[in-house]
Amino acid sequence: MEHTIALLGFGNVLRAFAELLEQKNPTLEQRYGYRLKVVGISTNSHGRAIDPAGIKLSQALELVRSGEGLDSLDAGWNIQSTPEFIQAVPAEVILEATWLDPTSGQPAIDFVRTALETGKHVVTANKGPVAFAYQSLRDLARQKDLGFLFESTVMDGMPLHSLAREGLLGLEISRIRGILNSTTNAILTRLEEGIAFEKAVAEMQEAGLAEADPSNDVDGWDSAVKIVVLANVFMGGDLRPSDVHREGIRDITLQDAKSALTNGERIKLVCEATQEGGHIHAQVRPLRLPLSDPLANTNYTVCAVSIDTDVLPQVSLIEGPSSPTTTAYGMLVDTLNVLRGRR
Amino acid sequence: MEHTIALLGFGNVLRAFAELLEQKNPTLEQRYGYRLKVVGISTNSHGRAIDPAGIKLSQALELVRSGEGLDSLDAGWNIQSTPEFIQAVPAEVILEATWLDPTSGQPAIDFVRTALETGKHVVTANKGPVAFAYQSLRDLARQKDLGFLFESTVMDGMPLHSLAREGLLGLEISRIRGILNSTTNAILTRLEEGIAFEKAVAEMQEAGLAEADPSNDVDGWDSAVKIVVLANVFMGGDLRPSDVHREGIRDITLQDAKSALTNGERIKLVCEATQEGGHIHAQVRPLRLPLSDPLANTNYTVCAVSIDTDVLPQVSLIEGPSSPTTTAYGMLVDTLNVLRGRR
Numbered sequence: 001m002e003h004t005i006a007l008l009g010f011g012n013v014l015r016a017f018a019e020l021l022e023q024k025n026p027t028l029e030q031r032y033g034y035r036l037k038v039v040g041i042s043t044n045s046h047g048r049a050i051d052p053a054g055i056k057l058s059q060a061l062e063l064v065r066s067g068e069g070l071d072s073l074d075a076g077w078n079i080q081s082t083p084e085f086i087q088a089v090p091a092e093v094i095l096e097a098t099w100l101d102p103t104s105g106q107p108a109i110d111f112v113r114t115a116l117e118t119g120k121h122v123v124t125a126n127k128g129p130v131a132f133a134y135q136s137l138r139d140l141a142r143q144k145d146l147g148f149l150f151e152s153t154v155m156d157g158m159p160l161h162s163l164a165r166e167g168l169l170g171l172e173i174s175r176i177r178g179i180l181n182s183t184t185n186a187i188l189t190r191l192e193e194g195i196a197f198e199k200a201v202a203e204m205q206e207a208g209l210a211e212a213d214p215s216n217d218v219d220g221w222d223s224a225v226k227i228v229v230l231a232n233v234f235m236g237g238d239l240r241p242s243d244v245h246r247e248g249i250r251d252i253t254l255q256d257a258k259s260a261l262t263n264g265e266r267i268k269l270v271c272e273a274t275q276e277g278g279h280i281h282a283q284v285r286p287l288r289l290p291l292s293d294p295l296a297n298t299n300y301t302v303c304a305v306s307i308d309t310d311v312l313p314q315v316s317l318i319e320g321p322s323s324p325t326t327t328a329y330g331m332l333v334d335t336l337n338v339l340r341g342r343r
Numbered sequence: 344m345e346h347t348i349a350l351l352g353f354g355n356v357l358r359a360f361a362e363l364l365e366q367k368n369p370t371l372e373q374r375y376g377y378r379l380k381v382v383g384i385s386t387n388s389h390g391r392a393i394d395p396a397g398i399k400l401s402q403a404l405e406l407v408r409s410g411e412g413l414d415s416l417d418a419g420w421n422i423q424s425t426p427e428f429i430q431a432v433p434a435e436v437i438l439e440a441t442w443l444d445p446t447s448g449q450p451a452i453d454f455v456r457t458a459l460e461t462g463k464h465v466v467t468a469n470k471g472p473v474a475f476a477y478q479s480l481r482d483l484a485r486q487k488d489l490g491f492l493f494e495s496t497v498m499d500g501m502p503l504h505s506l507a508r509e510g511l512l513g514l515e516i517s518r519i520r521g522i523l524n525s526t527t528n529a530i531l532t533r534l535e536e537g538i539a540f541e542k543a544v545a546e547m548q549e550a551g552l553a554e555a556d557p558s559n560d561v562d563g564w565d566s567a568v569k570i571v572v573l574a575n576v577f578m579g580g581d582l583r584p585s586d587v588h589r590e591g592i593r594d595i596t597l598q599d600a601k602s603a604l605t606n607g608e609r610i611k612l613v614c615e616a617t618q619e620g621g622h623i624h625a626q627v628r629p630l631r632l633p634l635s636d637p638l639a640n641t642n643y644t645v646c647a648v649s650i651d652t653d654v655l656p657q658v659s660l661i662e663g664p665s666s667p668t669t670t671a672y673g674m675l676v677d678t679l680n681v682l683r684g685r686r
Contacts, residue, residue, distance in 0.1 A: 020654065024513050027513050028512075028513050031512075031513065032512065032513075151510075157655065158510075158655065158658060159506050159509070159510020159511060159658065162506070162509040162510035163502050163505070163506050163509075163510060165509070166502070166505040166506075166508070166509045166510075166676075166680065166685065167494075167501075167502020167505035167506060167509075167676060168502060168676075169371075169374075169375065169675075169676050169679050169680075170367050170370050170371050170374065170375075170675065170676075170679070291634065291640065292640060292642060293640075294637075294640060294661045296640070297634065297635055297636075297637060297639070297640050299635060308663075311363065311668060311669065311672045312500065312501065312662075312663065312669055312672060313663035313664050313669075314661075314662070314663025314664075315501060315502065315660070315661075315662070315663070316659075316660070316661040316662075316663075317658070317659070317660055317661075318637045318657075318658075318659040318660075318661065319655075319657070319658070319659075320651075320655065320656035320657025320658070320659075321656050321657075325654060326654065326655055326656075329654045329655060332512075332513065333509075333510060333511075333512050333513075336512050336513070337509065337512075342509065342685075
């Protein structure tokens with residue numbers, strides 16, 4: 001059966017999604033009976049297009065690659081704003097990956113809310129809506145009998161949220177630990193290899209893995225937002241990123257990294273949420289982990305999560321190399337899962 | 344809503360299941376609206392009981408603990424055989440964990456088939472039916488619109504099958520690697536600690552982790568059956584355990600284990616299934632893995648699986664300490680999932 005989707009944003013992740021969808025649509029149809037048709041794309045810098053007959057993704061990709069806007073693909077809808085697009089686009093599912101203010105989660109939260117209010121399922125790769133407004137968006141989705149999924153918010157599309165949703169039923173989760181920020185993990189790996197902090201940061205900036213101001217990564221902000229996502233979704237918490245006790249990696253020296261290795265340990269920026277007696281506490285800080293810890297063997301950009309529960313003592317999920325395509329994949333799986341009624 | 348289940352077997356795993364269910368039923372009802380009622384238990388050595396009003400699990404556990412049969416709990420059904428029990432018991436789901444012949448998967452395969460043919464969902468912890476008859480049982484379940492789930496066949500109830508079922512949609516799996524046998528992994532860990540092979544085997548036998556004849560573990564039979572389960576379910580294969588190229592760990596010496604460690608490697612009994620051009624090849628053999636491999640840091644009885652796909656380069660799942668309760672948990676999750684229509 002054909003299902004309609006719309007893309008909010010058309011940056012690295014949703015462009016990778018468009019390529020992945022072109023590649024995977026025949027498989028999805030053959031295995032699951034779903035064919036996904038993109039009927040709208042809304043961007044800030046490349047214009048907007050709606051076409052209920054379906055937008056040719058190869059054309060859209062070619063247009064943005066050559067610096068042109070998407071308006072030539074529009075079938076006469078002339079939409080002027082993102083909220084207007086969300087309301088008007090005749091799509092069952094909205095895939096959201098727009099720019100957001102990391103301190104408030106806006107305007108992505110409003111976009112998600114508008115989509116749900118107009119009867120559309122939402123799949124987002126943005127941590128903001130989940131870190132700042134999870135409970136209210138989840139409740140709104142339930143009330144409207146719609147899906148609101150966000151696999152790609154943590155660990156780039158690795159099946160972490162689906163694992164918890166389908167495979168950890170009825171458990172009490174006492175602790176979640178994670179190496180959730182690729183950039184700091186790669187910097188710490190480089191420290192172990194004898195590369196100084198400033199040089200390692202510069203490398204990450206060159207590789208496009210760190211911003212000009214690397215604070216979001218090295219001071220633990222990104223990690224804090226991600227552990228809040230996991231605490232709120234997996235533990236039923238209602239934390240905000242500012243509730244996280246946060247310590248970054250600026251003070252870690254080459255010597256620290258080497259002395260840890262000599263002791264059979266590795267320094268990692270560990271995100272942790274613990275639950276005890278209904279109280280949830282979250283923190284981000286550099287810790288020395290023994291090599292036997294499943295989180296210790298995560299080199300460079302590899303992320304990992306370890307979940308302790310009352311029945312399964314420890315469930316650890318470890319990523320391979322990530323890319324915009326792995327993040328895009330999480331959005332594709334989420335889309336299939338909302339359409340299949342996994343909410 | 345109340346749902347009825349029946350237990351085939353009442354050994355370590357299903358006794359742990361009974362205890363877990365007593366503990367978790369209130370949570371399941373509160374979170375998911377399901378309450379599970381055991382209406383029948385069938386054993387070879389402790390008799391059988393059917394009671395549509397519900398069997399008191401604490402009583403059943405007490406009876407078998409004190410060496411008595413379950414017949415006193417029977418509400419006048421007087422069932423004389425397992426097939427007769429499967430047909431007669433008024434349960435929606437049959438949980439199967441009976442003894443089986445590891446070379447044929449029988450009689451468990453017939454039990455599963457009978458249950459499906461009489462309109463009952465099946466949850467099994469037995470590898471046999473999946474290793475020897477997966478495709479035909481899966482097809483029968485589909486044809487009858489019934490669930491046939493088996494989370495506990497590999498990695499003791501860790502959410503591996505549910506992860507693949509819900510989180511790896513549309514992927515091509517090129518390789519699955521696993522450390523899937525606890526006993527050999529613990530023996531290899533002991534070798535690294537300087538304990539000789541025969542002594543390590545004796546320790547496992549004392550701890551109840553290895554049989555008097557340890558061949559099923561140390562010669563790789565158990566591992567072979569498990570990699571066949573994963574190859575058949577995840578890759579769409581139709582292998583049998585005899586198709587697996589199999590090499591055990593009897594020839595690994597203390598010196599081998601130590602020299603690997605000196606090289607920054609560890610010897611592991613690695614199960615592997617690879618898929619290339621529609622052909623699936625499976626093998627079990629001791630390999631030296633670098634410590635950076637997510638499978639390398641699995642000490643003692645910890646199992647792990649690593650899946651390579653065309654989109655997510657590597658997805659690794661690592662277990663914590665296992666027990667009959669972790670296996671029982673997989674059966675509980677499967678039961679909820681078949682009732683929720685996750686098939």
